């Protein structure tokens with residue numbers, strides 16, 4: 001399960017049907033899921049709380065019915081990448097939009113089948129299951145993405161690490177049911193000693209090969225592959241002639257174009273108030289918005305919050321003081337990796353990392369709801385009360 005943070009507001013044109021409270025059309029797919037979502041579904045007439053849908057969904061998928069006119073837009077919702085993926089398109093003839101969206105979802109599914117560490121037949125699992133210290137042929141696409149991941153690992157001084165699968169499994173955040181207590185300190189010490197004993201991942205890009213060198217490491221692209229899948233889906237949409245769209249995975253998203261004559265409007269989730277919105281971004285053109293937060297997957301134990309973003313230096317959930325990082329970036333792959341890296345690095349070192357990436361902006365929330373926003377981060381404060389969100 002993954003929890004979303006960038007929430008797509010459906011209906012940004014003043015006076016259009018979706019923006020007037022109570023009158024917004026709810027796609028059939030959502031209605032059909034009915035009680036599966038239970039109280040997790042939030043509909044306040046102005047925002048779609050995709051986050052809540054992700055939590056409550058037990059299964060199934062659905063597409064919005066095709067609108068009659070191209071300007072009304074089209075929204076499709078599926079389960080993929082361990083969350084709810086939504087593709088909204090605007091302004092193209094409906095049958096072409098539908099075909100394009102279908103291909104974009106197929107692309108997302110292709111990437112998931114290749115890069116999921118939890119599917120035994122994925123390419124990632126083939127590499128993870130092989131003996132350590134052995135070069136393995138890998139597809140150029142995977143080698144490329146790993147190359148990008150290793151670059152962020154290097155620039156972040158190891159705070160971002162694409163090889164944490166054994167540690168992630170030790171913590172068990174992707175287990176169902178979710179764990180209720182941390183692993184033993186001994187097991188984490190054992191992992192750390194093994195991790196300290198050698199490098200993790202080698203790539204030989206020219207030969208298209210990958211090598212895992214140490215049993216402490218196995219590929220887990222959970223902090224970057226969702227962004228990559230979103231980017232690839234956007235590329236497919238563009239190839240199919242779609243100029244205006246949002247592809248959102250849980251709530252991490254990339255948008256292109258605009259919603260008619262208005263920008264797309266994105267609500268940024270409040271990290272401590274369920275259903276709350278802390279900022280609203282009005283964006284158009286080509287922008288990704290990716291968030292890492294300690295509220296996405298976590299459990300409380302003895303009054304301590306144990307969350308899913310791990311500090312490779314300690315083997316424990318990161319305690320940098322950051323509780324949420326949103327990155328606006330030129331692409332989702334980069335935004336995804338950077339938000340995780342900044343989360344682990346903490347505010348000061350995170351800002352220094354950001355300086356390597358012109359065109360990327362961040363909003364960092366620290367404990368106590370201290371908010372830092374880089375100059376170019378497009379977001380306006382938003383009063384939760386003013387849109388009437390209640391639990």
Ligand code: AMP
Nearest residue numbers: 159160161162222223292308309310340
């Ligand atoms: P995100 O929500 O994008 O920050 O990604 C978190 C996911 O990435 C976790 O569920 C793990 O699968 C993995 N992960 C956890 N800690 C790290 C880390 N320090 N660097 C890279 N990936 C991580």
Ligand code: MG
Nearest residue numbers: 223336337340
């Ligand atoms: Mg990430």
